[in-house]
Amino acid sequence: MDGVLVDSEPVWERVRRAFTAAHGGRWADDAQDRMMGMSTAEWSAYISEDFGIPLPPAEIAERVIAAMKEEYQVHLPLLPGAVDAVFALASRWPLAVASSAPKSLIEAVLDASGMRPAFAAAVSSEEVPRGKPAPDVYLEATARLGRPAASCAAIEDSTNGLRSAAAAGCTVIAVPRPEYPPAADALKLASITLDSLTALSAEKIAAL
Known part of the structure; x- marks a missing residue:
């Protein structure tokens, strides 16, 4: 779905970057590439462990997914065709x-x-x-x-x-x-x- 039906990767990157910055974390240059394809449990654990954010993965996932839903409610970035x-x-x-x-x-x-x-x-x-x-x-x-x-x-x-x-x-x-x-x-x-x-x-x- 992501990157095939919807142009969601830029949205994921924007939301995750904003979340990381808001919680004093460190965003790695290759972070988005690494997370593409990871399951929710995998990317939330990655953010928790590697980005210096002192929150449990389940809470990170909940907050990021909620922000993604808000983005989609404003605009669903369907890809052409x-x-x-x-x-x-x-x-x-x-x-x-x-x-x-x-x-x-x-x-x-x-x-x-x-x-x-x-x-x-x-x-x-x-x-x-x-x-x-x-x-x-x-x-x-x-x-x-x-x-x-x-x-x-x-x-x-x-x-x-x-x-x-x-x-x-x-x-x-x-x-x-x-x-x-x-x-x-x-x-x-x-x-x-x-x-x-x-x-x-x-x-x-x-x-x-």
Whole structure:
């Protein structure tokens, strides 16, 4: 979802930076890249342990997620072509969300965008033992679809997301965000790379 359907990474970075600054923490230059793909439990623990913020991870997560919801209520940053691509693909195949976002944010995005009916399943990495780059969230999503991962295509933008989908055995389609380019070795895991979802079609997926 993040970075594929919604341009949320800049929002996550802005919210987490503001939270860190407000609590006297230290924001590392590579912090956002490191947290992309982490589960809620993982990134909140990372902020608590590495940023010098004397709050328990659960409280950090609660406050940051609440700030994200407020941001989405003001403006939901859907990426170009996202809604059209989702409904076009849903008319041909069952779709699932496999996201590192907390479940409450996944639901907020699907409801606000009107995309919920297009998805047969939605899985947060909160619901599995490990976040991306581990394959857990993709394996759970494909299981809920009732399909082996090897018969599924995964659309991803980030280093950890690409690695997660590939580790699960999915055919990987990369739609990287230029502001947060994935590592070269992760990008090589993709069968095709597209500039945006406007370039994605059922025919391109079927050809894979």
